Amino acid sequence: MEISPLAEKPAQRSILVNIPRLVTAYYTGIPDTTVNDQHVSFGTSGHRGSALKNSFNENHILAITQAICFYRKEKKIDGPLFLGFDTHALSAPAFASAMEVLAANNVDVMIAVGDEYTPTPVVSHAILQYNSARKNGLADGIIITPSHNPPDDGGFKYNPPNGGPASSIVTNWIEAKANELLQSNLQVVKRISFTKALNAVTTHRYDYLNTYINDLENIIDMDVIRDSKISISVEPVGGAGVHYWQPIAERYKLNLTVVNKIVDPAFGFMTVDWDGQIRMDPSSPYAMQRLIAMKDDYDISFACDTDHDRHGIVTKSSGLLNPNHYLSVAIFYLLQHRPHWSKTAAIGKMVVTTQLIDSIAAKLGRAVYDVPVGFKWFVDGLLDTSLCFGGEESAGASFSRLNGSVWTTDKDGFIPALLAAEITAKIGKDPGKIYNELTKEFGEPFYDRIEAKATADQKDKLKNLTASQVKNKDLAGEKITNILTNAPGNHAPIGGLKVATENGWFAARPSGTEAIYKIYAESFLSKDHLKKIIDAAQTSVNAALELK
DSSP: OOOOTTTTSBOOGGGSOOHHHHHHHHHHOOOOTTSGGGSOOEEBTEEEEEGGGTSSOHHHHHHHHHHHHHHHHHTTOOSOEEEEEOSSTTHHHHHHHHHHHHHHTTOOEEEEGGGOOOOHHHHHHHHHHHHTTOSSSOOEEEEEOOTTOOTTEEEEEEEOTTSSOOOHHHHHHHHHHHHHHHHTTTTTOOOOOHHHHHTSTTEEEEOHHHHHHTTGGGTSOHHHHHHHTOOEEEEOTTOTTTTTHHHHHHHHTOOEEESOOOOOTTOTTSBOOTTSSOOOOTTOTTTTHHHHHTGGGSSEEEEEOTTSOOEEEEETTTEEOOHHHHHHHHHHHHHHHOTTSOTTOEEEEETTSOTHHHHHHHHTTOOEEEEOSSGGGGHHHHHHTSEEEEEETTTEEEEOOTTSSOOOSSOOSHHHHHHHHHHHHHHSSOHHHHHHHHHHHHOOOEEEEEEEEOOHHHHHHHHTOOGGGOOOSEETTEEOOEEEEEOTTTOOEEEEEEEEOSSEEEEEEEOSSSSEEEEEEEESSOHHHHHHHHHHHHHHHHHHHTOO
16 A cells, blocks of 8 residues: 555645535536446445546436435335435535425425534434334435545435435445436436425424434433543544534533534645545544644544544544454443343444454354445344444444444444543543453454555456455465355355455455455464565455456
C-alpha cells in the first residue's frame, strides 16, 4: 500500500473539490447507459458514485427512487418512508430529487424537523420504532449518504421494513428496474416540483433527533457516565450527527466537548487519508490526526463518520484503537455487563474480523456467527435477537438494548462511541488498557488491512476467486488448513477468498463501495509472520489479477 506524501497532513486547498462544479454536474450530467460504470449499481451499501464521473447524477436518483416506489407497490409496503441525508455536497440535491418522485407517487414521507441532517442509525431506529407494534402499514426508509467516502461522492441506500440494509435480492430488483428506467430515458418516472413536494399532504415532519436521543438511556448506562464525570471529546467530522452531540450532553448531563462543529461540504478541515484523498474515516490514523493529538486532554475521545454509522475510539493509553481491538473490548465488556441479554444470543462478526473475538466468545460461552462483509448479513439476527452484537472490522457495529431487545439493524456509530465512555467510567480503565489485558490472556494478534486501486474488471476477477487458484500448500511457513470462499455462519459467498493456517490467515476481496481491493491478514505469532502472510497474499492477488 503506497502512502501518499499528503497523508496525515491538513488538506491543501488544491485538493478540495469544487462544490459549484460538482453540484452543476449532478444536474447537467447525463449517464451513458452503454458504460457500465455509469449504471445504477448497488454495492455492499447502496449506490455510490460521483457526479463528476456521471455515476451519481440526478437521473440516477430519479430512476432509483421511482424503482423503490415500484418495489414498495409490488411488496405492498404502504406505511411511511423515513428519509434522511448527510452533509456530503451531493446529498441535499439528491434529497430534493428523491422528494420530487416520492411525493408524485403519493408516498408518505417522514423528513426531519428543521431540515436537520439525519444519521443512518437514526433512520433505522425510526423505522423499527414505527413498525414495532404493527403487522400492516409498515414503514421503510432511504438514507442519502456515501458514508465516509470522499467529498465528491454521493450515496443512496434503501432500508426495507426490517430497518437494516436491504438484502441482495431487494437491491438487485431495484438496481435492475432503475437501469431499465435510465435506458428508457425516465419515461415513466413520476415527478413534481420540489416546492410542491415539500408542501404535499404526504410530506410529514418527524423529530428524529429527540426521539433517538431520548432513547439512548435504554441501550447505554448514561447514569454511570454522568456520575463518573469523566471528560469526553467528540469529533463528528462535520457529519450528519454534528448537531446531535450537544443535545446528548445536555440531556444526560455529560462532561462532553464537541471539538469540531464545522459543516463544510469540501471537508477542508480534515487531515488527508493514506492515499492522498480526503476521507472521513474515523478509524483511519491518517484522517484522525487532530483528534489523536488531543488524546491526553480527555479521559476518552471518539469520532463518527459522515453518516454516523462508524466509530473511532481514541484513548489516553493507546491513541486511536484499531477497530478490531475495540470490537474485542466491547464484546468482552458487554457479555459481562448486560445481565438481561439472552444467554443463547450469538456474536455476529465478519470473516475478515479478528479471531480474537472467537476466543473471547468461547471463554464467555457464546457462539460466533461468521458472515461475509456487509452489515446486511446481521439484520435478521439483530431483529429477532438471535444476535446480541454485530460488528465489522471497518468500525461498524450495533448491539441489543439493555433489556436484550433490538436497537437498530443498521450500523450505529453513536452507541459504540458512548459505550467506550461507559466502559471507561464503569471499569476505571480506558478500552486501550483493557485490550492490552486481553492480549495477555488470549495472545496478541497482529492484524493489518491493505488497500490498492483496482479496475472494475480486476474487482470482478478477485470477487470470483476459487480455492483451486491457490496453488501453494503452505502460507508463511505453515500448512494451509482451510480455504474458504463461503462464510461459515450463513454459507454465503464471501466475494473473494480466505486462506487460513493454525496461527494466521489472509482474505482478499474487492471493495463493494470504492474502486479498490483489500487484503486482510492476521497472525498470532509476530509482526514478521504477519508480513510474510501479507507478502504471500499479495503474490496470490497479483497472480489472480495478472499483475507483475
